[in-house]
Amino acid sequence: MRLTSFTDYGLRALMRMASGPNRAFSTAVLATEFGLSRHHLAKIMATLASGGIVTTRRGGGGGAMLARPADQIPLGEVVRLLEMGQPLVDCFAESGGTCTLIGCCSLKSRLRSAEVAFLADLDRSSLADVALPPLNSVPTEMPVLA
Numbered sequence: 323m324r325l326t327s328f329t330d331y332g333l334r335a336l337m338r339m340a341s342g343p344n345r346a347f348s349t350a351v352l353a354t355e356f357g358l359s360r361h362h363l364a365k366i367m368a369t370l371a372s373g374g375i376v377t378t379r380r381g382g383g384g385g386a387m388l389a390r391p392a393d394q395i396p397l398g399e400v401v402r403l404l405e406m407g408q409p410l411v412d413c414f415a416e417s418g419g420t421c422t423l424i425g426c427c428s429l430k431s432r433l434r435s436a437e438v439a440f441l442a443d444l445d446r447s448s449l450a451d452v453a454l455p456p457l458n459s460v461p462t463e464m465p466v467l468a
Contacts, residue, residue: 323440329404331358332366333452336375336400340392340453346385366404373403392453398445410437 325333335352339345349367353360367386370376375395376386388395409419410433421427 326408328366329401331356332404336449337452337454339388340449341456343388343392346387348385392450393448395449396445397447398441401444
């Protein structure tokens, strides 16, 4: 399984946010930490907000916060939300894709089963299980995530 960079950075941002659940994180701070464009991260945060994973607040002291405790946010839910519209393979697309093997392919059901198992495994872990250490407890010699 391969996740899009959209999902990868969304998970990283949430892992950081889980390290300070009562703190609002600005997109500027998170984008700098992960070496990501602020605009791209804003799109990720908008998707997470629309899915009820984070809440956002504009203005001074604003930013994004987890919408519920990290231990109540299954990783599978996050991946499903951020990967929405990104089928694992072309034939999983709503349109059916452009596969010429439709009707005689026995791979599709196996790939679907693998995808379901992958997401079910992620559902057994929560964001709290993968939270990063709080920023103030990160040793100075520890590199910033890139």
